[in-house]
Amino acid sequence: MSKTKKILILLGISFAFALFFNLKSYGYSWPIADSNGKVDYQSTYIEFGYGKRTYTVDNNLWKQEGSYCKTENHYGVDITGKPNTTYKIVSVSDGTVIGTSNNRASSIGISFQNNNIRRGNRSGDGGGYGNYVLIKDNDSDKVFLYAHLAPNTINVSRGTRVKLGQVIGTMGSSGDAGHMHLHFEIRRNISSALASPKSTRSNLRLTTRFDYESNLSETINPVKYIYTYQMANDFVTDLYNNALGREPDAKGKADWIDRIMTGKFTQSQVVQGFINSNEFKNKKYNDSQYIEMLYKACLQRNSDSNGKAHYIKCLNSGISRENILNRVANSSEFNNLCTNYYAKDFATSLYKNILGRNPDYNGLKGWTANITSNRLTPVQVIKGFYNSAEFNKKKYNNSDYVERLYRGCLQRNSDVNGKKTHMNLLNRGVARDQVLKGFLNSPEYRKMITKKYGLSNVGL
Structure with a gap:
């Protein structure tokens, strides 16, 4: 074996080792669960998105909410469900609670009541966020904000370590909320989440900065990481079409969607699951065909000549297909595709x-x-x-x-x-x-x- 070939193989092994120990081992969960704590992405949905929004009241659904219409900035997403239904709020990732509305500098220990009325941001209860929880993600700088929780339902406190899918409270309408919903934000880091990060008191920092491809922003568009049911459905359907060359079967599609929506799998792991399936392997693609299929399945495009030639050369030098799959499914291009x-x-x-x-x-x-x-x-x-x-x-x-x-x-x-x-x-x-x-x-x-x-x- 030539010296060059040995070096390439060693590099491949090192790359796989780094992937195994450094990559995120789970995705992000949908933040709403049913009354039993099972993640519910079927009956709940985003009613107001990130960015500019026109807030209008659907009085067919929310009969108790008065007339209100306003176009305003919105730094997160609002998620709701069926009226008069109990929904639990769950942590979207493993993390640590860095603050709640119970231990801020003002209104210490007060649990705010459900309001079912829009009041503006001068309500004196955390800028209208009502009862809230801030959780720092274990695997990144991101901080997740869960707001408008029902009174006396927050069951975590500052310093609590939480797991993916763990119940932290109940959906409510505390603060500036016209009806029950979760206001969910992603803050870029602790400094953008807390007014005084080094203080023993956790005042939520109010923000006025959007995330439009700027690393300087305080907020991040939540749907970059928390997929809607439609997005998960289309992502999985694309994989069936591009990787397996067929339309999805109902059970298989439902299983893969659930893995994404509950955070059990990252998008990278879902892609690798398709490529490593017996159905895909039984197609017995040669190296050229295999690389082409990786581009279609992972990057949703045809290969470029230079990229394909590079990966073919790697395979010919002894680097495994599994290693090449890891590279493509964890590339910056794949990550950008998933977040956008x-x-x-x-x-x-x-x-x-x-x-x-x-x-x-x-x-x-x-x-x-x-x-x-x-x-x-x-x-x-x-x-x-x-x-x-x-x-x-x-x-x-x-x-x-x-x-x-x-x-x-x-x-x-x-x-x-x-x-x-x-x-x-x-x-x-x-x-x-x-x-x-x-x-x-x-x-x-x-x-x-x-x-x-x-x-x-x-x-x-």
């Missing part, structure tokens, strides 16, 4: 539902970057698709145009009465842009965009 998946998933849906095709790599990359950097809002992105030359070349008649509005804006087929209403508007001479605006200002659109992707619900 909310934007990529949303943009992909627009290609399919509006343009009727799968996205091209460069186009998808551009739209994703525009969303994550906040250069374009979701409604501006949608409008961009409908006003594109590609869409206009299709020359849809009014009926087909309205059908595409339903699919692109609401992600469903039209209903008879709704389509008839919009057709009447167009036939009376109302401009297509105005009909599109109506879709993007509708309550159904606002709910869809936050529930599925955790995005801003501000309309045109």
